[in-house]
Structures are given as structure tokens and as C-alpha cells.
Amino acid sequence: MPTAEEIKQRIEAAIPETQAEVEDYTGGGDHFRATVISATFAGRSRIEQHKLVYGVFGDEIGGPIHALSLKTQAQGESGAATAAKQHAAPAAT
Amino acid sequence: MSDSDSNPIRDAIAEAIREHDTILFMKGTPDAPACGFSARTVAMLQSLEVPFAAVDILPDPRIRQELSTISGWPTIPQLFSRCELIGGCDIVTEMYESGELAETLGLETGEDAPAQPVVNESQPAGFTQIENHLS
Numbered sequence: 001m002p003t004a005e006e007i008k009q010r011i012e013a014a015i016p017e018t019q020a021e022v023e024d025y026t027g028g029g030d031h032f033r034a035t036v037i038s039a040t041f042a043g044r045s046r047i048e049q050h051k052l053v054y055g056v057f058g059d060e061i062g063g064p065i066h067a068l069s070l071k072t073q074a075q076g077e078s079g080a081a082t083a084a085k086q087h088a089a090p091a092a093t
Numbered sequence: 094m095s096d097s098d099s100n101p102i103r104d105a106i107a108e109a110i111r112e113h114d115t116i117l118f119m120k121g122t123p124d125a126p127a128c129g130f131s132a133r134t135v136a137m138l139q140s141l142e143v144p145f146a147a148v149d150i151l152p153d154p155r156i157r158q159e160l161s162t163i164s165g166w167p168t169i170p171q172l173f174s175r176c177e178l179i180g181g182c183d184i185v186t187e188m189y190e191s192g193e194l195a196e197t198l199g200l201e202t203g204e205d206a207p208a209q210p211v212v213n214e215s216q217p218a219g220f221t222q223i224e225n226h227l228s
Binding site for chain 1: 130157165166167168169178179180181182183184187
């Protein structure tokens with residue numbers, strides 16, 4: 001059963017230049033709420049942004065992760081470089 | 094795995110999406126939603142008084158599977174408008190709160206909104222189509 005911290009780390013590791021806040025809102029380890037801010041989201045529609053995050057978890061969504069409620073936001077163009085430095089996320093492979 | 098050419102469930106879903114301007118795939122029915130996210134999405138649509146078709150994905154797990162294959166979206170509910178995926182509960186909520194949802198669904202904001210919900214008019218069609226293909 002994933003923890004909120006694991007979910008956060010996986011999102012940040014998989015999507016470059018990303019900061020995530022994740023909350024386990026039932027405490028049961030299967031309903032999460034995430035706010036994800038990423039420079040990678042710039043120029044993408046909300047649907048595409050959410051798909052990127054869902055894509056990190058594949059079949060786990062609807063399985064062990066019963067619900068992952070998302071709020072996504074593209075990092076402003078000017079803030080993008082700063083976030084990249086702070087986070088030095090590994091390239092998604 | 095199920096990438097074959099004849100896939101009646103996938104075809105029925107695609108057809109339902111094509112045939113209804115606004116269609117919601119949900120858990121349960123608008124009158125008896127089986128999940129909080131579906132219930133919330135229905136409530137928002139109803140408060141906009143937008144006619145919509147609804148398909149319950151629970152009767153057969155393949156409906157959800159095929160739907161997600163078509164849409165690339167893993168969770169339920171899923172709202173489509175004019176053949177395009179609008180989103181799940183989170184996105185619909187954001188759009189509802191910003192007023193964007195009414196616009197996207199092609200509603201005239203203001204006086205043109207119908208006086209009564211027209212939900213039930215188109216809803217059974219969605220059900221029937223999917224179920225016909227399953228039986």
C-alpha cells in the first residue's frame with residue numbers, strides 16, 4: 001500500500017521539474033489528493049497534465065490506488081528554471 | 094490484449110460518445126450514483142441543467158476497460174462533450190467553478206438555460222446502447 005510520501009516522490013521522479021504535494025485524505029492508503037506544479041505542464045491542456053500524472057501509476061490507479069484526485073498547474077515560464085535547479089529531477093526513462 | 098478489430102463493447106462506447114453531445118460514464122446512475130466522484134459530477138451537470146446521457150460502467154468490468162483504452166483516462170467518471178474527453182471529477186469541478194464548464198458544454202449562459210432538467214430525455218439511450226451489446 002503506497003504512502004502519500006511515496007506517491008509524491010514517484011510523481012516528482014517521473015515528471016521533470018515537478019513539485020507535488022500529496023495527501024492521504026482517508027488515511028486508508030488508497031485515496032489520495034495531489035497538487036502537482038510542473039514546468040513540464042507548460043503549454044499542455046489540463047487533460048494532458050492529468051494524464052501525465054496518471055501515467056506515472058498506470059494500472060495502479062483503480063487498483064491499489066483507489067482514487068487520485070488531482071489539481072495540476074503549469075509552472076510560470078519565469079519560475080520554471082528555478083524549480084528545475086531546486087529539484088534536479090532524474091530524467092524519466 | 095483486446096486489440097482485435099471486432100470489439101463490440103468498444104464500438105458501442107465509441108458510438109455512444111458520437112451520438113450524444115454530452116455523455117457521462119459513471120459508477121451507478123444519475124438517480125443512484127455509486128461513488129462520490131460520480132455523484133458530484135452528476136450534481137454539477139444537473140445544476141447547469143444540461144441534458145446528458147449517462148452510462149453506468151459497473152455492470153461489466155469490460156466497459157471501464159474499453160472506455161479507458163479509448164480515452165486514455167484511467168478513472169471514472171469521464172465526461173465527454175462532442176466526442177472529446179472533458180475530464181474526470183477534478184477537472185469538471187475546476188471548470189464548473191470557473192464557469193468554463195457551461196461554455197464548453199455549449200450552454201448559453203443566462204436566459205437560454207432550460208427551465209427544467211432534461212436529463213432523463215437522453216439518458217436511457219446511453220444505457221440501452223451499451224447493454225444491448227452486452228447481452
